[in-house]
Amino acid sequence: MYFFNALPGAVAEGLIWGLMAIGVYISYKILDIADLTVDGSICTGACVCAVLISNGVPVWLSMIIAFLAGALAGIVSGVFNTAFGIPSILAGILTQLILYSVNLAILGGKSLISLVGGQHKLLLSMSNNPMAIVSAGLLIAATIICLWLFFYTEVGLTLKSTGDNADMSRAQGVNVKFNKVLGLAIANGIVALAGSLLAQYKGSANINDGRGAIVIALAAIFIGLSVSLKIKPNFVVSLIGVVGGGIVYYIIYNFVVLLGLKTDYLKMLSAIIVVVFLAVPYIKGEYFKKQKSVVRASAANNAGGGENA
């Protein structure tokens, strides 16, 4: 019973993380960069949005500015990587560290800004979960449509090819470095937008928001793609799958909490989910490939024998 009471909240929070996972999908799956900037930029989105709203800026404008702040973080990380030659993982970690200080500055030196109790109009809040689900759902739908259109434009196609084959892209006159920066800007912009939703939903922005966010996003991506790639391997279905993965993740999360797992262990749980999803296909390919081909060969022999008989 408790579980079903918690379900709307799990879906709402899952949607917000699903949006964040869409951002990570762009860097991790399309650009083929494990971008750790997101742990910082989700918090930046939350902080920027919370501070602006508490100062009376309209919600929609606060969210746009949060998106831009995230995009800027992505640009910084991208420039570290492409112009300064810093490996992408390290570039992400460095930007993340920079963002910690930046986020503290945004919060005015405090570690938390609360939106609760004020007369602020918010897009969504945990006090009204059905409304939150509708708002977040619409925003995600709009994001998916924009990305779907974008990735079929001339620029969008070269962004895909940059992650798919950088040599080919350069040979076809694509500015690979620029595209990486652009892709990271879009990815982190979306992540910060998710952060702005998170701050509104929880009614606060905390300097520790987003720690380990990339792991949650990756878990959502792997859970989602394990289903959506079987249905239809195309871009829109993948993105919807990723959002679905976020929801499933939060339902599992709530379920595990209800089973009595201490919340201290939840980060470990998310990491284990990611490890399992990365390890299983690898182990399958590494240790079970031979057996499979033996089975196929004997099956073929049997089939041949049947024909002869």
Added chain:
Amino acid sequence: MLKITNLEKTFNAGTINAKTALCGLNLELKDGDFVTVIGGNGAGKSTLLNAIAGVWKPDYGTIEIDGVDVTAMPEHKRAKFLGRVFQDPMKGTAPDMEIDENLSIAARRGTKRKLLWGIRKGERERYAALLKDLDLGLETRLSTKVGLLSGGQRQAVTLLMATLNRPKLLLLDEHTAALDPKTAEKVLQITDKIVTENKLTTLMITHNMRDAIEHGNRLIMMHEGNVIIDVEGEEKKKLTVEDLLALFTKASGKEFANDRAILS
């Protein structure tokens, strides 16, 4: 069309692994030249092509394409002059993207890409017609991901991509070396067809002496980072593998040390 002056490149300069790949190479290509390049391992053939393509900057010397000095131009900007096919069939195409998407990216080489539809009306029909000419049955598979194609099919698509937007210079870097003999023959036929039909200026590296003799109107042989043999026209037509080996020994003072090139 192409003018290379005093080109020099040393890899790992200043270390014990220093390797001079090009030493003061000069080469001039006329409009419409189809030049085959041959030479032993480490002769500098691929280094020469990579220098023209702008993979890295040379230590010394200049490269001019159609009167434009491109020596300092980054790889992606130079691409507007060049069509390239690599030795590795995996390198020239984006495997996770569809055939038509790959072609549409190639069709816009050298143009400023905008926020307009990546594949517009009529493009698919054009690609289907061009793919039909390749005679590999790809014209009905425009929406297939390139990663599902065979090595030979991928090289053929790459060749089409390299020439879709007519390049000033076509660079073929042993583009049949990784294919089985039958497929290699087919890809070479396609190459000949595309090059002659479009009258492309072409630089083709090959490890196969017979191919080097049979294709193109001019043949150069490289050794230790320089051109040591350069024959064209009637003289090239009469050339045999034995002649070539004799020429090599005369020019370099060494036996030709590449079994692969002689035997194949």
